[in-house]
Amino acid sequence: MPRSVQTQPLQPSAPHEAFDAREAAPAYEVRTLGCQMNAHDSERITGLLETAGYVPAVDREPDLVVFNTCAVRENADNKLYGQLGQLAPVKRRNDRLQIAVGGCLAQKDRATIVEKAPWVDVVFGTHNIGSLPVLLERARHNEQAQVEILEALETFPSALPTKREQAYAGWVSISVGCNNTCTFCIVPQLRGKEKDRRPGDILAEVHALVDSGAVEVTLLGQNVNSYGVEFGDRGAFAKLLRACGDIEGLERVRFTSPHPAAFTDDVIDAMAETPNVMPQLHMPLQSGSDRILKDMRRSYRSKKFLGILERVRERIPGAAITTDIIVGFPGETEQDFQDTLDVVAASEFSSAFTFQYSVRPGTPAGEMADQVPAAVVQERFERLTALQDEISARLNRGLIGSRAEILVSAQSGRKAESTHRLSGRGRDQRLIHFSVPEGAPQPRPGDVVSVPVTGAAAYHLLADPRDASEYELRRTRGGGAWEAAQAESCAAPSSSGAPGAVGLGMPSLRRP
Numbered sequence: 316m317p318r319s320v321q322t323q324p325l326q327p328s329a330p331h332e333a334f335d336a337r338e339a340a341p342a343y344e345v346r347t348l349g350c351q352m353n354a355h356d357s358e359r360i361t362g363l364l365e366t367a368g369y370v371p372a373v374d375r376e377p378d379l380v381v382f383n384t385c386a387v388r389e390n391a392d393n394k395l396y397g398q399l400g401q402l403a404p405v406k407r408r409n410d411r412l413q414i415a416v417g418g419c420l421a422q423k424d425r426a427t428i429v430e431k432a433p434w435v436d437v438v439f440g441t442h443n444i445g446s447l448p449v450l451l452e453r454a455r456h457n458e459q460a461q462v463e464i465l466e467a468l469e470t471f472p473s474a475l476p477t478k479r480e481q482a483y484a485g486w487v488s489i490s491v492g493c494n495n496t497c498t499f500c501i502v503p504q505l506r507g508k509e510k511d512r513r514p515g516d517i518l519a520e521v522h523a524l525v526d527s528g529a530v531e532v533t534l535l536g537q538n539v540n541s542y543g544v545e546f547g548d549r550g551a552f553a554k555l556l557r558a559c560g561d562i563e564g565l566e567r568v569r570f571t572s573p574h575p576a577a578f579t580d581d582v583i584d585a586m587a588e589t590p591n592v593m594p595q596l597h598m599p600l601q602s603g604s605d606r607i608l609k610d611m612r613r614s615y616r617s618k619k620f621l622g623i624l625e626r627v628r629e630r631i632p633g634a635a636i637t638t639d640i641i642v643g644f645p646g647e648t649e650q651d652f653q654d655t656l657d658v659v660a661a662s663e664f665s666s667a668f669t670f671q672y673s674v675r676p677g678t679p680a681g682e683m684a685d686q687v688p689a690a691v692v693q694e695r696f697e698r699l700t701a702l703q704d705e706i707s708a709r710l711n712r713g714l715i716g717s718r719a720e721i722l723v724s725a726q727s728g729r730k731a732e733s734t735h736r737l738s739g740r741g742r743d744q745r746l747i748h749f750s751v752p753e754g755a756p757q758p759r760p761g762d763v764v765s766v767p768v769t770g771a772a773a774y775h776l777l778a779d780p781r782d783a784s785e786y787e788l789r790r791t792r793g794g795g796a797w798e799a800a801q802a803e804s805c806a807a808p809s810s811s812g813a814p815g816a817v818g819l820g821m822p823s824l825r826r827p
Contacts, residue, residue, distance in 0.1 A: 341379060342372035348394055349385025351571060353418055355486040355535055357383045358479055359444055367448040379413045379451065384420035386501055395420055399432040406434045413451055417444065422464060422505040423677070429460045440464040441506055481725065482800040483761030483793030484531040485524045489517050489555065493537035495574065498612050498679040499641065499672065502537060509537065511545040518558055521565065528796020530761065531567035531722060540573040540582055553581040560589035564792060567722065568592045572599060576614040578623055587630040594631050595744040598623065599639040603658030604651035607644050617658050624662055635665040635743035642699055643672040643692030645683035652695050659702055665710055665745065666774060667703045671696050704773045711771035719768050719778055721747050725760035725797065749778035755786045761793030
């Protein structure tokens with residue numbers, strides 16, 4: 316199997332000493348810079364480290380910091396090298412500290428990372444996550460940085476040990492890699508061609524998650540609706556959704572991300588006819604200009620995109636649809652941008668992830684002429700976000716007076732201390748902050764509450780029941796699993812205790 320393996324002398328650093336078995340187990344910290352796929356990979360990394368004897372760095376300085384990186388946008392590079400710079404003096408003070416860099420940016424930059432930050436101990440790629448413990452030990456023993464990048468997948472990540480950050484919800488990878496050739500995207504170069512897992516393996520992992528207490532699962536892939544092409548079944552993704560509907564105890568199924576070019580009506584039918592598949596869809600638009608879509612090599616046009624949304628809403632009334640949009644792609648004119656505004660207005664997205672285009676070396680778009688000036692990109696970006704904010708706020712206001720079924724999360728909003736609200740996600744994935752009426756039982760993360768929507772802003776809803784008669788609590792296996800996990804970690808909260816700081820309805824990684 317093709318492999319790039321390099322060693323570099325560590326400088327500046329003092330000689331590493333092997334950890335003394337009589338001392339406390341070495342502590343780790345994982346910092347995830349990137350998408351849900353990266354965060355899911357970080358669950359594998361934490362599982363590998365704990366299997367190798369590491370423990371989370373809680374109330375102590377870490378002996379190991381692992382960066383799991385993204386390379387899609389320029390700010391990911393800046394964030395990584397900025398944080399590595401902050402660790403340089405820490406490394407000089409603490410010769411036990413090891414630093415590892417993995418993920419897409421590591422796959423792209425390779426030995427350049429050690430050249431820019433010679434205090435890094437290990438660089439590993441997207442295809443050899445499982446090698447991390449061995450590379451760390453080799454770096455410590457040899458007192459040299461280990462750079463190992465594979466060009467093809469070594470082990471499907473789902474075969475690796477996993478430590479999930481949420482007991483009541485989890486991600487399940489159905490494929491890795493991507494066969495598309497979008498001119499702005501470097502992911503296919505870094506993640507490789509799409510590799511599909513067998514349906515039986517996926518469903519076995521979902522069953523295992525549910526057996527351990529999970530009530531929500533999100534199926535992950537770079538392009539989920541092309542799942543099955545590798546083994547000759549173009550209807551495999553719709554079949555997978557329906558199969559998830561037969562799993563007892565699985566209350567919520569989500570997926571991300573599809574591609575409009577390959578999105579088919581059998582998937583819409585499966586969503587509509589499978590009760591535990593949630594009425595929510597993330598459908599990346601990228602641009603509303605057909606000319607720009609062609610330059611992006613996005614093999615659909617705005618008419619097809621809007622047609623998909625129309626059919627989804629016909630079959631799933633009230634479905635919340637979110638999107639991704641890039642502003643300022645090379646050559647984008649004011650008319651192109653106006654086309655995007657027009658499609659956004661017609662689409663009525665519940666929310667949108669909007670990005671200012673940034674040049675990524677190694678992509679065709681990075682070599683295109685007519686790069687749009689930064690000031691123009693910023694001004695267009697502000698117009699787009701203002702339009703989307705108005706749409707989101709209007710749609711949310713329309714929900715006031717309805718009842719929301721909320722999967723309670725383990726993280727509350729920033730104002731929770733003053734508002735005394737808890738947080739969670741509705742069936743349509745909207746973020747909802749809610750209060751518990753005086754005298755009513757407190758939910759645990761993973762439990763489900765039903766409450767009236769009483770207020771709305773652009774990107775969240777408020778639900779403040781007047782009294783206990785408007786508040787319904789359903790204790791779930793997910794809440795029990797969360798409580799058991801807390802007890803195992805010695806946190807031992809009571810079921811009425813305030814939730815701790817982890818992700819909103821989805822797994823998340825500890826952040827610095």
